[in-house]
Amino acid sequence: MSEPSPPAERGDPLVHARGLRKAYPVRGGAAGEVFEAVRGIDLDVQRGETFGFLGPNGAGKSSTMRMVAAVSAPTGGELTILGLDPRTHGSQIRARLGVCPQDDTLDNELDVRDNLLVYGSYFGIPKAELARRADELLDFVQLRDKAKGKVVDLSGGMKRRLTIARSLVSDPELLLLDEPTTGLDPQARHLLWDRLFRLKAQGVTLVLTTHYMDEAEQLCDRLVVMDGGVIVASGTPLELIREHSTREVAELRFGVGENQRHADAVADLAERVEVLPDRLLLYTDDGERALAEVTARGLSPVAVLVRRSTLEDVFLRLTGRTLVD
């Protein structure tokens, strides 16, 4: 767009939301019947930080991302992106965003490099500049040798890297990644994380959704936990763990069907005990001592483990469910 877009001033949040809501009409439902995917959330994403939405499927993460990407209009509340209102300045906002969608939207009919060139042309980037950026980005995501290859021949991890390269072709101020590593094997995930770290180091603001707590812990400076369309907790990964969990967790496995039966016998050994189908979790600041006491009581679990609390524990505490069902 040629009209000047006011730059968000330093210190102003890149994304600012208050009471943000999204309701969809229910298909085949009664007139006016709606499903509320996002039920009033407050957000502030600062320039340069990596901000995460953590939550299970259906928590409202993707709906929120679509609103932040200025493709889906909010049905309630306040939202500004880069200081602009997406309801009136969608095109101007999208010109300054990079979007890496959850589902692959690469053009299978075009070769790898043409995917970057064609997408870049929507931003009005001059041809020579676009060609230079395309080559640079293919290097960055390690796909230079596939430049003339077909998209259908790429692996899942390569496609995701190409999608990230494509989202960077407009040199965005804010990069939105919707479940960037879902469905990738561990090696591909680590390669992708490495690229995201490099972007972060270059000062790009990242907003991502994930349902992997290790991803959130690795990448995010700050995150919110969403469940049922609302934010149930927010903070840095460390703050969340401190606030909502104990320092350590002792895991006890008594074998299938035996866990519930033993829960009462150890209930007093920890601040809190969670019963999962395959194990008991004892939340305590001293896991070894809890274990010693378990043994002292003559209980003999099949397997034991003491570890530090993770975001998974925070999530379990907040929602009563594990993240990945």
Add this chain to the structure above:
Amino acid sequence: MSVLQTVTRTVPDWRLVARQRLYWSTVYRRTWRATVFSSFVLPLFYVLAMGVLLGGFIDAGSARLEGAPSYLAFVAPGLVASYAMQVVIGETTWPVLGMLKWDRTFHAMTASPLSVPDIVAAHLLFVAFRTATTCGVFLLVMAPFGIFSSWLGVLLAWPVTVLVGLGFGGVMHAYSSTVRGEEAFAPVFRLLVVPLFLFSGAFFPIANLSPVLEWVARVTPLWQGVDLTRMLVLGHVRPGLALVHLGYLVVLAATGWVLAVWRLGKRMEV
């Protein structure tokens, strides 16, 4: 913010429409070889089989052929207009569903500065370009058969075929943005394309239909296009009727365009 009215643009921003030229030229570069056969060889086959060979058996005088000097001269302009419809339906059924569902090209486009009205405008301009090239070639193929009364008429008939294309293009684009799967296209061909192709006056004067069916044929968009193209090519223009045809096709194209923007907008929102 108390009033939550979405301010959605409904008219295209032509700068953003122009930014899609690389996409559409890339698409065209990939497919033009396949269209050479359908653009050049197929029209020749049609004119030879229907006009020259089948026409050889038909000696209804020009009075029974709406004033055309021969069956060849009668059927050839009808074939061009019908061909415009066929080409456009081909461009606005599977390709639209593919961009929505299989390649999700529309989703990629709406993540960029482009908005739905810009995307529809560029797509329909491409449809117009496809009609203009195929029907232009079709008209050239007909030239050696000596049925044109004047080159001016042919030059005017050319944009008419594009208008026929846009008339069907917008409506079909809207339809294809609404359907869930490709099974929804079979009825379009069975109930719309084939009957229109056969009974819209391309092959015989619609006066041969029963009076009721004749009136049905008269209100179909294809007959409007067939009759207008024929008038221009053969040089028998009846100005009043020609204006009705023109007005009908312009209104259809404009309505279809608006519908296409509305339906794609709806589909992309949810």
